Amino acid sequence: MRxxxxxxxxxSSGIGLRVAERAIDLGADVVIGGRDAEKLQRAASKLGPASRVLTVDNVDQDSLRRFFEQAGPINHLFTPGASYSRGRIDKASDEVAESSFRSKFWGQYYAVKHALPYLDKxxxxxxxxGAYSVRPAAEGAAYGxxxxxxxxxxxxxxxxxAPIRVNVISPGTIDSDLWRRQPDAIREASFSSYGEAALLKRVGTTDEVAHTVIYLMENGFMNGSTLYPDGGFALR
Structure with missing residues:
Protein backbone atom coordinates (compact mmCIF):
# COMPACT_ATOMS: atom_id res chain seq x y z
CA MET A 1 0.00 0.00 0.00
CA ARG A 2 3.05 2.23 0.09
CA SER A 12 -13.39 11.06 10.82
CA SER A 13 -14.34 8.51 13.48
CA GLY A 14 -14.97 4.85 14.22
CA ILE A 15 -14.13 2.19 11.66
CA GLY A 16 -13.28 4.70 8.94
CA LEU A 17 -10.73 6.49 11.12
CA ARG A 18 -9.12 3.22 12.17
CA VAL A 19 -8.80 2.17 8.52
CA ALA A 20 -7.14 5.52 7.81
CA GLU A 21 -4.65 4.94 10.63
CA ARG A 22 -3.80 1.44 9.40
CA ALA A 23 -3.42 2.63 5.81
CA ILE A 24 -1.01 5.38 6.88
CA ASP A 25 0.98 2.86 8.93
CA LEU A 26 1.39 0.87 5.71
CA GLY A 27 2.74 3.88 3.82
CA ALA A 28 -0.43 5.20 2.15
CA ASP A 29 -1.80 8.72 1.98
CA VAL A 30 -5.45 9.13 2.95
CA VAL A 31 -8.21 11.54 2.03
CA ILE A 32 -11.05 11.40 4.52
CA GLY A 33 -14.47 12.95 4.09
CA GLY A 34 -17.34 13.69 6.42
CA ARG A 35 -20.06 16.22 7.20
CA ASP A 36 -18.64 17.62 10.44
CA ALA A 37 -15.69 19.96 9.80
CA GLU A 38 -14.63 19.96 13.48
CA LYS A 39 -14.48 16.17 13.64
CA LEU A 40 -12.51 16.13 10.40
CA GLN A 41 -9.94 18.55 11.81
CA ARG A 42 -9.57 16.46 14.98
CA ALA A 43 -9.02 13.40 12.80
CA ALA A 44 -6.44 15.26 10.70
CA SER A 45 -4.54 16.25 13.85
CA LYS A 46 -4.49 12.63 14.93
CA LEU A 47 -3.49 11.23 11.52
CA GLY A 48 -0.77 13.73 10.70
CA PRO A 49 0.70 14.96 7.41
CA ALA A 50 -0.19 11.84 5.41
CA SER A 51 -3.86 12.80 5.67
CA ARG A 52 -6.10 15.32 3.97
CA VAL A 53 -9.67 16.15 5.01
CA LEU A 54 -12.59 17.35 2.89
CA THR A 55 -16.20 17.97 3.85
CA VAL A 56 -18.73 15.85 1.98
CA ASP A 57 -22.40 14.92 2.29
CA ASN A 58 -22.99 11.47 0.82
CA VAL A 59 -26.67 12.13 0.07
CA ASP A 60 -25.75 15.10 -2.13
CA GLN A 61 -24.33 14.13 -5.52
CA ASP A 62 -22.84 17.58 -6.13
CA SER A 63 -21.00 17.28 -2.81
CA LEU A 64 -19.70 13.82 -3.75
CA ARG A 65 -18.58 15.10 -7.15
CA ARG A 66 -16.65 17.96 -5.55
CA PHE A 67 -15.08 15.60 -3.01
CA PHE A 68 -13.52 13.40 -5.68
CA GLU A 69 -12.53 16.35 -7.85
CA GLN A 70 -10.58 17.75 -4.89
CA ALA A 71 -9.23 14.36 -3.79
CA GLY A 72 -7.72 13.63 -7.21
CA PRO A 73 -6.37 10.21 -8.24
CA ILE A 74 -7.02 7.39 -5.75
CA ASN A 75 -6.15 3.71 -5.51
CA HIS A 76 -8.73 2.54 -3.00
CA LEU A 77 -12.18 3.69 -1.86
CA PHE A 78 -13.91 2.77 1.41
CA THR A 79 -17.41 4.10 2.13
CA PRO A 80 -18.52 3.48 5.74
CA GLY A 81 -20.19 6.86 6.27
CA ALA A 82 -23.99 6.85 6.66
CA SER A 83 -26.68 8.41 8.81
CA TYR A 84 -30.02 6.65 9.24
CA SER A 85 -32.73 5.46 11.63
CA ARG A 86 -34.71 2.23 11.78
CA GLY A 87 -38.03 1.01 13.12
CA ARG A 88 -40.88 -1.48 12.69
CA ILE A 89 -42.82 -1.36 9.44
CA ASP A 90 -46.06 -0.66 11.34
CA LYS A 91 -44.55 2.13 13.46
CA ALA A 92 -41.75 3.82 11.53
CA SER A 93 -42.43 6.92 9.47
CA ASP A 94 -41.68 6.85 5.77
CA GLU A 95 -38.68 9.09 6.43
CA VAL A 96 -37.23 6.62 8.95
CA ALA A 97 -37.97 3.62 6.75
CA GLU A 98 -36.28 5.19 3.73
CA SER A 99 -33.32 6.72 5.58
CA SER A 100 -30.99 3.71 5.38
CA PHE A 101 -31.50 3.32 1.64
CA ARG A 102 -31.11 7.05 1.07
CA SER A 103 -27.83 7.37 2.99
CA LYS A 104 -26.32 3.89 3.20
CA PHE A 105 -27.33 2.37 -0.16
CA TRP A 106 -27.65 5.32 -2.54
CA GLY A 107 -24.89 7.19 -0.71
CA GLN A 108 -22.45 4.39 -1.52
CA TYR A 109 -23.82 3.84 -5.02
CA TYR A 110 -23.26 7.49 -5.97
CA ALA A 111 -19.92 7.63 -4.17
CA VAL A 112 -18.71 4.86 -6.47
CA LYS A 113 -20.17 6.58 -9.52
CA HIS A 114 -18.37 9.84 -8.85
CA ALA A 115 -15.13 8.14 -7.76
CA LEU A 116 -14.70 6.20 -11.01
CA PRO A 117 -13.03 8.95 -13.08
CA TYR A 118 -10.31 9.18 -10.40
CA LEU A 119 -9.96 5.53 -9.37
CA ASP A 120 -7.00 3.48 -10.55
CA LYS A 121 -8.11 0.75 -12.96
CA GLY A 130 -23.96 -5.15 7.98
CA ALA A 131 -24.67 -8.59 9.40
CA TYR A 132 -28.39 -7.78 9.63
CA SER A 133 -28.36 -8.57 5.91
CA VAL A 134 -28.49 -12.27 6.76
CA ARG A 135 -29.87 -12.11 10.31
CA PRO A 136 -32.38 -9.25 10.44
CA ALA A 137 -33.40 -7.56 13.67
CA ALA A 138 -36.99 -7.71 14.84
CA GLU A 139 -37.30 -3.94 14.29
CA GLY A 140 -36.09 -2.55 11.00
CA ALA A 141 -37.13 -4.56 7.95
CA ALA A 142 -36.00 -1.80 5.58
CA TYR A 143 -32.61 -1.61 7.30
CA GLY A 144 -32.07 -5.36 6.95
CA ALA A 162 -13.64 -5.33 -13.47
CA PRO A 163 -10.64 -5.17 -13.29
CA ILE A 164 -11.45 -2.71 -10.49
CA ARG A 165 -12.15 -4.95 -7.51
CA VAL A 166 -15.33 -4.46 -5.46
CA ASN A 167 -15.93 -6.18 -2.13
CA VAL A 168 -18.22 -5.70 0.87
CA ILE A 169 -17.81 -5.95 4.62
CA SER A 170 -20.83 -6.78 6.78
CA PRO A 171 -19.78 -6.28 10.39
CA GLY A 172 -21.80 -7.05 13.45
CA THR A 173 -22.00 -4.80 16.51
CA ILE A 174 -18.68 -3.00 16.96
CA ASP A 175 -17.44 -1.18 20.07
CA SER A 176 -16.77 2.18 18.46
CA ASP A 177 -17.03 5.80 19.54
CA LEU A 178 -20.56 5.85 18.12
CA TRP A 179 -21.62 3.46 20.87
CA ARG A 180 -19.53 5.34 23.44
CA ARG A 181 -21.78 8.34 22.93
CA GLN A 182 -24.83 6.29 23.94
CA PRO A 183 -26.01 6.14 27.58
CA ASP A 184 -24.21 3.40 29.51
CA ALA A 185 -27.38 1.39 30.13
CA ILE A 186 -28.33 1.30 26.42
CA ARG A 187 -24.81 0.43 25.31
CA GLU A 188 -24.34 -2.31 27.89
CA ALA A 189 -27.72 -3.87 27.12
CA SER A 190 -27.00 -3.89 23.39
CA PHE A 191 -23.52 -5.36 23.86
CA SER A 192 -24.87 -8.04 26.20
CA SER A 193 -27.64 -8.99 23.76
CA TYR A 194 -25.17 -9.22 20.89
CA GLY A 195 -22.75 -11.29 22.99
CA GLU A 196 -25.52 -13.80 23.67
CA ALA A 197 -26.22 -14.10 19.94
CA ALA A 198 -22.68 -14.26 18.55
CA LEU A 199 -20.58 -17.43 18.62
CA LEU A 200 -17.60 -15.58 20.13
CA LYS A 201 -19.82 -14.12 22.88
CA ARG A 202 -18.67 -10.52 22.47
CA VAL A 203 -18.90 -7.46 20.26
CA GLY A 204 -16.11 -6.61 17.83
CA THR A 205 -13.51 -3.86 17.79
CA THR A 206 -12.82 -1.19 15.20
CA ASP A 207 -9.34 -2.65 14.78
CA GLU A 208 -10.76 -6.05 13.82
CA VAL A 209 -13.00 -4.53 11.15
CA ALA A 210 -10.22 -2.25 9.89
CA HIS A 211 -7.97 -5.28 9.49
CA THR A 212 -10.63 -6.83 7.25
CA VAL A 213 -10.91 -3.69 5.11
CA ILE A 214 -7.14 -3.43 4.65
CA TYR A 215 -7.03 -7.11 3.67
CA LEU A 216 -9.62 -6.49 0.94
CA MET A 217 -7.63 -3.52 -0.34
CA GLU A 218 -4.32 -5.37 -0.40
CA ASN A 219 -5.36 -8.80 -1.68
CA GLY A 220 -5.46 -8.43 -5.45
CA PHE A 221 -7.44 -11.65 -5.97
CA MET A 222 -10.40 -10.78 -3.73
CA ASN A 223 -13.34 -9.61 -5.85
CA GLY A 224 -17.11 -9.75 -5.51
CA SER A 225 -16.91 -11.13 -1.96
CA THR A 226 -18.66 -10.24 1.28
CA LEU A 227 -16.78 -10.76 4.54
CA TYR A 228 -18.50 -10.88 7.94
CA PRO A 229 -16.36 -9.59 10.82
CA ASP A 230 -19.20 -10.39 13.22
CA GLY A 231 -17.93 -13.00 15.68
CA GLY A 232 -20.18 -15.64 14.17
CA PHE A 233 -23.41 -13.65 14.65
CA ALA A 234 -24.66 -14.53 11.15
CA LEU A 235 -24.35 -18.28 11.85
CA ARG A 236 -26.74 -18.46 14.81
Missing part, protein backbone atom coordinates in the same frame (compact mmCIF):
# COMPACT_ATOMS: atom_id res chain seq x y z
CA UNK A 3 2.69 5.44 -1.97
CA UNK A 4 -0.96 4.66 -2.71
CA UNK A 5 -3.92 6.91 -1.88
CA UNK A 6 -6.98 5.78 0.03
CA UNK A 7 -10.24 7.77 0.05
CA UNK A 8 -12.61 7.16 2.96
CA UNK A 9 -16.07 8.71 3.11
CA UNK A 10 -16.91 8.58 6.80
CA UNK A 11 -13.29 8.62 7.93
CA UNK A 122 -6.32 -1.81 -10.80
CA UNK A 123 -7.70 -0.31 -7.62
CA UNK A 124 -10.39 -1.43 -5.19
CA UNK A 125 -13.71 -0.41 -3.68
CA UNK A 126 -14.91 -1.68 -0.31
CA UNK A 127 -18.56 -1.10 0.53
CA UNK A 128 -20.08 -1.28 4.01
CA UNK A 129 -23.19 -3.35 4.71
CA UNK A 145 -33.10 -5.19 3.31
CA UNK A 146 -30.74 -2.26 2.73
CA UNK A 147 -27.75 -4.24 3.98
CA UNK A 148 -28.68 -7.18 1.76
CA UNK A 149 -29.02 -4.80 -1.18
CA UNK A 150 -25.52 -3.43 -0.59
CA UNK A 151 -24.09 -6.95 -0.67
CA UNK A 152 -25.86 -7.49 -3.99
CA UNK A 153 -24.58 -4.14 -5.24
CA UNK A 154 -21.04 -5.20 -4.44
CA UNK A 155 -21.34 -8.39 -6.49
CA UNK A 156 -22.95 -6.56 -9.41
CA UNK A 157 -20.32 -3.81 -9.41
CA UNK A 158 -17.53 -6.41 -9.31
CA UNK A 159 -18.87 -7.76 -12.60
CA UNK A 160 -19.55 -4.34 -14.08
CA UNK A 161 -16.30 -2.60 -13.13
Missing amino acids: KQRVAIIGG NGSITLMA ACNAAIEGLGRALAVEL
Whole structure:
Protein backbone atom coordinates (compact mmCIF):
# COMPACT_ATOMS: atom_id res chain seq x y z
CA MET A 1 0.00 0.00 0.00
CA ARG A 2 3.05 2.23 0.09
CA LYS A 3 2.69 5.44 -1.97
CA GLN A 4 -0.96 4.66 -2.71
CA ARG A 5 -3.92 6.91 -1.88
CA VAL A 6 -6.98 5.78 0.03
CA ALA A 7 -10.24 7.77 0.05
CA ILE A 8 -12.61 7.16 2.96
CA ILE A 9 -16.07 8.71 3.11
CA GLY A 10 -16.91 8.58 6.80
CA GLY A 11 -13.29 8.62 7.93
CA SER A 12 -13.39 11.06 10.82
CA SER A 13 -14.34 8.51 13.48
CA GLY A 14 -14.97 4.85 14.22
CA ILE A 15 -14.13 2.19 11.66
CA GLY A 16 -13.28 4.70 8.94
CA LEU A 17 -10.73 6.49 11.12
CA ARG A 18 -9.12 3.22 12.17
CA VAL A 19 -8.80 2.17 8.52
CA ALA A 20 -7.14 5.52 7.81
CA GLU A 21 -4.65 4.94 10.63
CA ARG A 22 -3.80 1.44 9.40
CA ALA A 23 -3.42 2.63 5.81
CA ILE A 24 -1.01 5.38 6.88
CA ASP A 25 0.98 2.86 8.93
CA LEU A 26 1.39 0.87 5.71
CA GLY A 27 2.74 3.88 3.82
CA ALA A 28 -0.43 5.20 2.15
CA ASP A 29 -1.80 8.72 1.98
CA VAL A 30 -5.45 9.13 2.95
CA VAL A 31 -8.21 11.54 2.03
CA ILE A 32 -11.05 11.40 4.52
CA GLY A 33 -14.47 12.95 4.09
CA GLY A 34 -17.34 13.69 6.42
CA ARG A 35 -20.06 16.22 7.20
CA ASP A 36 -18.64 17.62 10.44
CA ALA A 37 -15.69 19.96 9.80
CA GLU A 38 -14.63 19.96 13.48
CA LYS A 39 -14.48 16.17 13.64
CA LEU A 40 -12.51 16.13 10.40
CA GLN A 41 -9.94 18.55 11.81
CA ARG A 42 -9.57 16.46 14.98
CA ALA A 43 -9.02 13.40 12.80
CA ALA A 44 -6.44 15.26 10.70
CA SER A 45 -4.54 16.25 13.85
CA LYS A 46 -4.49 12.63 14.93
CA LEU A 47 -3.49 11.23 11.52
CA GLY A 48 -0.77 13.73 10.70
CA PRO A 49 0.70 14.96 7.41
CA ALA A 50 -0.19 11.84 5.41
CA SER A 51 -3.86 12.80 5.67
CA ARG A 52 -6.10 15.32 3.97
CA VAL A 53 -9.67 16.15 5.01
CA LEU A 54 -12.59 17.35 2.89
CA THR A 55 -16.20 17.97 3.85
CA VAL A 56 -18.73 15.85 1.98
CA ASP A 57 -22.40 14.92 2.29
CA ASN A 58 -22.99 11.47 0.82
CA VAL A 59 -26.67 12.13 0.07
CA ASP A 60 -25.75 15.10 -2.13
CA GLN A 61 -24.33 14.13 -5.52
CA ASP A 62 -22.84 17.58 -6.13
CA SER A 63 -21.00 17.28 -2.81
CA LEU A 64 -19.70 13.82 -3.75
CA ARG A 65 -18.58 15.10 -7.15
CA ARG A 66 -16.65 17.96 -5.55
CA PHE A 67 -15.08 15.60 -3.01
CA PHE A 68 -13.52 13.40 -5.68
CA GLU A 69 -12.53 16.35 -7.85
CA GLN A 70 -10.58 17.75 -4.89
CA ALA A 71 -9.23 14.36 -3.79
CA GLY A 72 -7.72 13.63 -7.21
CA PRO A 73 -6.37 10.21 -8.24
CA ILE A 74 -7.02 7.39 -5.75
CA ASN A 75 -6.15 3.71 -5.51
CA HIS A 76 -8.73 2.54 -3.00
CA LEU A 77 -12.18 3.69 -1.86
CA PHE A 78 -13.91 2.77 1.41
CA THR A 79 -17.41 4.10 2.13
CA PRO A 80 -18.52 3.48 5.74
CA GLY A 81 -20.19 6.86 6.27
CA ALA A 82 -23.99 6.85 6.66
CA SER A 83 -26.68 8.41 8.81
CA TYR A 84 -30.02 6.65 9.24
CA SER A 85 -32.73 5.46 11.63
CA ARG A 86 -34.71 2.23 11.78
CA GLY A 87 -38.03 1.01 13.12
CA ARG A 88 -40.88 -1.48 12.69
CA ILE A 89 -42.82 -1.36 9.44
CA ASP A 90 -46.06 -0.66 11.34
CA LYS A 91 -44.55 2.13 13.46
CA ALA A 92 -41.75 3.82 11.53
CA SER A 93 -42.43 6.92 9.47
CA ASP A 94 -41.68 6.85 5.77
CA GLU A 95 -38.68 9.09 6.43
CA VAL A 96 -37.23 6.62 8.95
CA ALA A 97 -37.97 3.62 6.75
CA GLU A 98 -36.28 5.19 3.73
CA SER A 99 -33.32 6.72 5.58
CA SER A 100 -30.99 3.71 5.38
CA PHE A 101 -31.50 3.32 1.64
CA ARG A 102 -31.11 7.05 1.07
CA SER A 103 -27.83 7.37 2.99
CA LYS A 104 -26.32 3.89 3.20
CA PHE A 105 -27.33 2.37 -0.16
CA TRP A 106 -27.65 5.32 -2.54
CA GLY A 107 -24.89 7.19 -0.71
CA GLN A 108 -22.45 4.39 -1.52
CA TYR A 109 -23.82 3.84 -5.02
CA TYR A 110 -23.26 7.49 -5.97
CA ALA A 111 -19.92 7.63 -4.17
CA VAL A 112 -18.71 4.86 -6.47
CA LYS A 113 -20.17 6.58 -9.52
CA HIS A 114 -18.37 9.84 -8.85
CA ALA A 115 -15.13 8.14 -7.76
CA LEU A 116 -14.70 6.20 -11.01
CA PRO A 117 -13.03 8.95 -13.08
CA TYR A 118 -10.31 9.18 -10.40
CA LEU A 119 -9.96 5.53 -9.37
CA ASP A 120 -7.00 3.48 -10.55
CA LYS A 121 -8.11 0.75 -12.96
CA ASN A 122 -6.32 -1.81 -10.80
CA GLY A 123 -7.70 -0.31 -7.62
CA SER A 124 -10.39 -1.43 -5.19
CA ILE A 125 -13.71 -0.41 -3.68
CA THR A 126 -14.91 -1.68 -0.31
CA LEU A 127 -18.56 -1.10 0.53
CA MET A 128 -20.08 -1.28 4.01
CA ALA A 129 -23.19 -3.35 4.71
CA GLY A 130 -23.96 -5.15 7.98
CA ALA A 131 -24.67 -8.59 9.40
CA TYR A 132 -28.39 -7.78 9.63
CA SER A 133 -28.36 -8.57 5.91
CA VAL A 134 -28.49 -12.27 6.76
CA ARG A 135 -29.87 -12.11 10.31
CA PRO A 136 -32.38 -9.25 10.44
CA ALA A 137 -33.40 -7.56 13.67
CA ALA A 138 -36.99 -7.71 14.84
CA GLU A 139 -37.30 -3.94 14.29
CA GLY A 140 -36.09 -2.55 11.00
CA ALA A 141 -37.13 -4.56 7.95
CA ALA A 142 -36.00 -1.80 5.58
CA TYR A 143 -32.61 -1.61 7.30
CA GLY A 144 -32.07 -5.36 6.95
CA ALA A 145 -33.10 -5.19 3.31
CA CYS A 146 -30.74 -2.26 2.73
CA ASN A 147 -27.75 -4.24 3.98
CA ALA A 148 -28.68 -7.18 1.76
CA ALA A 149 -29.02 -4.80 -1.18
CA ILE A 150 -25.52 -3.43 -0.59
CA GLU A 151 -24.09 -6.95 -0.67
CA GLY A 152 -25.86 -7.49 -3.99
CA LEU A 153 -24.58 -4.14 -5.24
CA GLY A 154 -21.04 -5.20 -4.44
CA ARG A 155 -21.34 -8.39 -6.49
CA ALA A 156 -22.95 -6.56 -9.41
CA LEU A 157 -20.32 -3.81 -9.41
CA ALA A 158 -17.53 -6.41 -9.31
CA VAL A 159 -18.87 -7.76 -12.60
CA GLU A 160 -19.55 -4.34 -14.08
CA LEU A 161 -16.30 -2.60 -13.13
CA ALA A 162 -13.64 -5.33 -13.47
CA PRO A 163 -10.64 -5.17 -13.29
CA ILE A 164 -11.45 -2.71 -10.49
CA ARG A 165 -12.15 -4.95 -7.51
CA VAL A 166 -15.33 -4.46 -5.46
CA ASN A 167 -15.93 -6.18 -2.13
CA VAL A 168 -18.22 -5.70 0.87
CA ILE A 169 -17.81 -5.95 4.62
CA SER A 170 -20.83 -6.78 6.78
CA PRO A 171 -19.78 -6.28 10.39
CA GLY A 172 -21.80 -7.05 13.45
CA THR A 173 -22.00 -4.80 16.51
CA ILE A 174 -18.68 -3.00 16.96
CA ASP A 175 -17.44 -1.18 20.07
CA SER A 176 -16.77 2.18 18.46
CA ASP A 177 -17.03 5.80 19.54
CA LEU A 178 -20.56 5.85 18.12
CA TRP A 179 -21.62 3.46 20.87
CA ARG A 180 -19.53 5.34 23.44
CA ARG A 181 -21.78 8.34 22.93
CA GLN A 182 -24.83 6.29 23.94
CA PRO A 183 -26.01 6.14 27.58
CA ASP A 184 -24.21 3.40 29.51
CA ALA A 185 -27.38 1.39 30.13
CA ILE A 186 -28.33 1.30 26.42
CA ARG A 187 -24.81 0.43 25.31
CA GLU A 188 -24.34 -2.31 27.89
CA ALA A 189 -27.72 -3.87 27.12
CA SER A 190 -27.00 -3.89 23.39
CA PHE A 191 -23.52 -5.36 23.86
CA SER A 192 -24.87 -8.04 26.20
CA SER A 193 -27.64 -8.99 23.76
CA TYR A 194 -25.17 -9.22 20.89
CA GLY A 195 -22.75 -11.29 22.99
CA GLU A 196 -25.52 -13.80 23.67
CA ALA A 197 -26.22 -14.10 19.94
CA ALA A 198 -22.68 -14.26 18.55
CA LEU A 199 -20.58 -17.43 18.62
CA LEU A 200 -17.60 -15.58 20.13
CA LYS A 201 -19.82 -14.12 22.88
CA ARG A 202 -18.67 -10.52 22.47
CA VAL A 203 -18.90 -7.46 20.26
CA GLY A 204 -16.11 -6.61 17.83
CA THR A 205 -13.51 -3.86 17.79
CA THR A 206 -12.82 -1.19 15.20
CA ASP A 207 -9.34 -2.65 14.78
CA GLU A 208 -10.76 -6.05 13.82
CA VAL A 209 -13.00 -4.53 11.15
CA ALA A 210 -10.22 -2.25 9.89
CA HIS A 211 -7.97 -5.28 9.49
CA THR A 212 -10.63 -6.83 7.25
CA VAL A 213 -10.91 -3.69 5.11
CA ILE A 214 -7.14 -3.43 4.65
CA TYR A 215 -7.03 -7.11 3.67
CA LEU A 216 -9.62 -6.49 0.94
CA MET A 217 -7.63 -3.52 -0.34
CA GLU A 218 -4.32 -5.37 -0.40
CA ASN A 219 -5.36 -8.80 -1.68
CA GLY A 220 -5.46 -8.43 -5.45
CA PHE A 221 -7.44 -11.65 -5.97
CA MET A 222 -10.40 -10.78 -3.73
CA ASN A 223 -13.34 -9.61 -5.85
CA GLY A 224 -17.11 -9.75 -5.51
CA SER A 225 -16.91 -11.13 -1.96
CA THR A 226 -18.66 -10.24 1.28
CA LEU A 227 -16.78 -10.76 4.54
CA TYR A 228 -18.50 -10.88 7.94
CA PRO A 229 -16.36 -9.59 10.82
CA ASP A 230 -19.20 -10.39 13.22
CA GLY A 231 -17.93 -13.00 15.68
CA GLY A 232 -20.18 -15.64 14.17
CA PHE A 233 -23.41 -13.65 14.65
CA ALA A 234 -24.66 -14.53 11.15
CA LEU A 235 -24.35 -18.28 11.85
CA ARG A 236 -26.74 -18.46 14.81
